[in-house]
Amino acid sequence: MARILITSAIPYINGIKHLGNLVGSQLPADLYARYMRQRGHEVMFLCATDEHGTPAELAAAKAGKPVAEFCAEMHEVQAGLARGFRLSFDHFGRSSSPQNHQLTQYFAGRLADAGLIEEVSERQVYSNADGRFLPDRYIEGTCPNCGYDKARGDQCENCTKQLDPTDLIDPRSAISGSTDLEVCETKHLYLRQSALRDQLDAWIDTKSDWPVLTTSIAKKWLHDGDGLQDRGITRDLNWGVPVRKGTEDWPGMEGKVFYVWFDAPIEYIAAAVEWADANGKADADWQRWWRTDKGADDVRYVQFMGKDNVPFHTLSFPATIMGADDNWKLVDYIKSFNYLNYDGGQFSTSQGRGIFQDQALEILPVDYWRWWLLSHAPESSDSEFTWENFQSSVNKDLADVLGNFVSRITKFCRSKFGEVVPDAPADLARAERDALWSRIGPLLKEYETQMEAMEVRKSANTLRAIWVVGNEYLQEAAPWSVFKTDADRAAAIVATALNLAGLYAILSAPFIPETSETLGRALNVTDFDWPSGVDDLARLPAGHGFVVPDVLFAKISDEDREAWQERFSGTRA
């Protein structure tokens, strides 16, 4: 039995996430976690909300709420949606937790002791009307290059020229529109990532099995121009982890907080501490996942994320871990994803474009979404959601192939033998099992290999091929005609096919957990242990009772599809 630590990129707190966010990290992480648990491995699957930063403060202000209250509410909303999507986190934490405050301050202290923190004085734009320093992006003005009047302080969207906020003509706050801006001197802490460049570079070089998407981004940052740059890890904000050096004050840094990208990955660790605290566990129980000197040396740590998160997970966070030099566990494998597009454009939280998690669950059962999203995961390139594709995939794969197979075998059995697994002579039953396993066995091996390699789309294809075998088998064995002349052999066929349906409940659970439960309940499958051989086609013995389940997947009609297409064509109110 292996021990596997799994984290998903932590979703930002400022609103309800869309399906693109889900498919790029949490959903494939959940697929992997569920599979590994079912294979009998010990899994710790952690996620959290990412709660700090300027956008959280602005979203709270817009909602007319104190930021702590806003975040607490949004955390509950996101936790509810995570349950709705059946994300099987061992703990869903909060980056604003006391545990993360303490750990973040601890890491900063360790880094300072190692000489990896530098104090830098810099000039930043302060908005008197907003009462806050403005990040470059939150300053708008006229581009000195092209004259575009909505250029941002970091870059002009119109002519793509990189800008400095002081370049802008007639600068104003993007938050309030106020032009009452001034440039102030302020002091910040920088993490000297440049000092760790060679160590990071050597470490990345050992990761030849990582996706190109992941390593190429890391290499670019390491080698482009002057190489890896130092990074500011503090901000002038009210909401965040107060800057402290371990448990001590940090002179000169009063009133400042750590930058959200410094504390957010540390929350991966803090989530484990929160898990221990919430479940009455000892420190040793979380440390055995995170401290290589306390039992984590045999842990395999896998991270899931969208491609935009890669630099922070390949460089900044490892720099924090390495720099702290205190036996913390480094990531072993990073699985990164491209983006899911929506009907020819991007999903966009800020523009309300696409389908959001709450809306998705409102219109259809969770497994429709899980199946489509996972079987179309944007692994090799960006992928595209269209309603036509969604409708035909779901109707064909789930309703026609899997749902209909379950329906035909359970109903046929009920009409001829009643709602029990029929009794058949042992030799006939054995022959049916052998014949069927010769087709299932190789596909199962392929499925296992792909799941272990986190080949999400391929795994879905193979699972579908395993479902198809059910229909092929019934067609060839034709128990409805055999029954007329040889009831014993028909019984053997039906018993075998019912067992196959039982296996489907088990094998499909990582992808469609809700339906797997429904199917398992209908067939009275109590043992979800992973199958390994032909004898697993006899787990439901003669006389084992079941009920014919309701239709597992109702089809999506053209009318529904058109209505949703229309409803989700614009932007969210």
Next chain:
RNA sequence: GGGCCUGUAGCUCAAUUGGUUAGAGCAGAGCGCUCAUAACGCUUUGGUUGCGGGUUCAAGUCCUGCCGGGCCUACCA
């Protein structure tokens, strides 16, 4: 501007990393079946691999030039 990724059948994607005749699913066509959610099974039609050069015994795969799509570019997170 720079870096990286990408372009394969009407659609969504494969192709063991340079190796036989480029494969699946959906959609289309034909046949079969009647247990089943008008479902299922079998057979089958679709490709000058974006375009032009080049390297090689051999190129979807490597090099090069165009054309198109995307991401990142360090103070959004």
